[in-house]
Amino acid sequence: GAGVSQSPSNKVTEKGKDVELRCDPISGHTALYWYRQSLGQGLEFLIYFQGNSAPDKSGLPSDRFSAERTGGSVSTLTIQRTQQEDSAVYLCASSWTKYNEQFFGPGTRLTVL
Amino acid sequence: QQQVKQSPQSLIVQKGGISIINCAYENTAFDYFPWYQQFPGKGPALLIAIRPDVSEKKEGRFTISFNKSAKQFSLHIMDSQPGDSATYFCAASPYNSNSGYALNFGKGTSLLVTP
Numbered sequence: 001g002a003g004v005s006q007s008p009s010n011k012v013t014e015k016g017k018d019v020e021l022r023c024d025p026i027s028g029h030t031a032l033y034w035y036r037q038s039l040g041q042g043l044e045f046l047i048y049f050q051g052n053s054a055p056d057k058s059g060l061p062s063d064r065f066s067a068e069r070t071g072g073s074v075s076t077l078t079i080q081r082t083q084q085e086d087s088a089v090y091l092c093a094s095s096w097t098k099y100n101e102q103f104f105g106p107g108t109r110l111t112v113l
Numbered sequence: 114q115q116q117v118k119q120s121p122q123s124l125i126v127q128k129g130g131i132s133i134i135n136c137a138y139e140n141t142a143f144d145y146f147p148w149y150q151q152f153p154g155k156g157p158a159l160l161i162a163i164r165p166d167v168s169e170k171k172e173g174r175f176t177i178s179f180n181k182s183a184k185q186f187s188l189h190i191m192d193s194q195p196g197d198s199a200t201y202f203c204a205a206s207p208y209n210s211n212s213g214y215a216l217n218f219g220k221g222t223s224l225l226v227t228p
Binding site: 004031033035042043044045048050055056059091093095101102103104105106107 | 115147149154155156157158159162202204210211212213214215216217218219220221
């Protein structure tokens with residue numbers, strides 16, 4: 001079946017603009033994770049959803065970042081007033097339950113000019 | 114603060130040789146230790162994972178060795194092939210009701226297998 005998909009694959013934006021990144025998990029996967037991959041910080045966890053609920057938002061880098069998940073499926077990560085330090089690859093992963101293997105999408109490469 | 118320390122940063126191995134990548138951690142709450150392989154432009158893909166109740170797990174050419182007392186684990190790739198050239202990440206996770214099995218990744222090892 002289809003894997004985790006993310007869109008767009010690449011996004012170039014100007015500093016100060018808002019961006020929205022989308023993740024379509026594997027059908028039936030209840031757990032969804034967002035990570036960020038950058039040269040300086042490596043792979044870092046941002047936020048976890050079990051169903052539509054995100055119990056803890058403290059992993060988000062700043063209050064300019066928000067995330068939601070609707071219908072237990074699609075998730076969006078929104079970055080407001082983007083800064084150059086937000087440039088990174090944003091990865092989404094999903095799993096059947098919180099205990100299972102995480103399957104990663106191909107990521108969205110965000111470049112803030 | 115890097116919770117999982119990975120070494121070496123890069124590794125060159127001849128075809129047919131053994132590739133060894135090491136990781137160390139401090140958090141004794143970690144109870145899930147996966148290894149991921151990542152090719153350029155792709156997301157990480159799970160290779161093999163271990164839980165702390167076993168000291169070794171083998172799947173094909175890939176073996177994880179786990180030393181709970183030393184808080185170290187390693188990936189061995191036997192009979193390394195040029196197609197194994199990729200970046201490898203170790204990770205560790207505790208279960209937490211707020212973050213599920215959110216992974217703490219090492220910095221990665223860039224492996225090059227020469228023909």
